[in-house]
Amino acid sequence: MIRAVIAALVLALSLPLAAQQNMPPAPYAYRQLDDPAQEAKAQELMETLRCLKCQSQSIADSDAPMAGDMRHQVRLRIAAGEEPEAIRAWLMQRYGDYVSYKPEVSATTWPLFAVPLLLALVAGALLLRRFRRRA
Incomplete structure (x- = not known):
């Protein structure tokens, strides 16, 4: 009886983790912006931001799902007209100073x-x- 309860508990706790890995990537995680100038701005910014999961790669180089989400956010905000430094400040406020390769x-x-x-x-x-x- 106890084994069944423990197995059910482990299964219940592991389902959210399995569901997270099967989610599709954000639309702009692997798709570039249509405007080459905006994509260049986004790419330049993404190369200066650290992947929080990999920690040794920029979000431009990382294949981690979190890096994909961060690339998506950068591209969306660049497309909306935000300046790269404002996006960097937003990401640093959200994830801490560690996210930036350019410390302040x-x-x-x-x-x-x-x-x-x-x-x-x-x-x-x-x-x-x-x-x-x-x-």
Whole structure:
């Protein structure tokens, strides 16, 4: 009896996952825009956005369903006349700073820019001090 309940529970919990994989891709996930200038803008933007599932590929290169959905959103918004930087800001607001390959200095990311500079200054000071002692 317990095995049947556990099997039913596992089946019930796994059905939503199986359904997600069988959904068709978004219309503009694999179809380019009709206007070559708009498609070029979209492609340029998509190459600077990180796939959140793959993490090492841009959404332009990834075959992950989530990357397809993001490509669809980028192309729709470009076709609607939005500027690429506004789309990037929307995606960063929605998914976080990690989605962009072009990081911006903000209240949460400034340590990423400051720590390497501080480490270089400390290393330079230590080397200078060591060379002065030898001379």
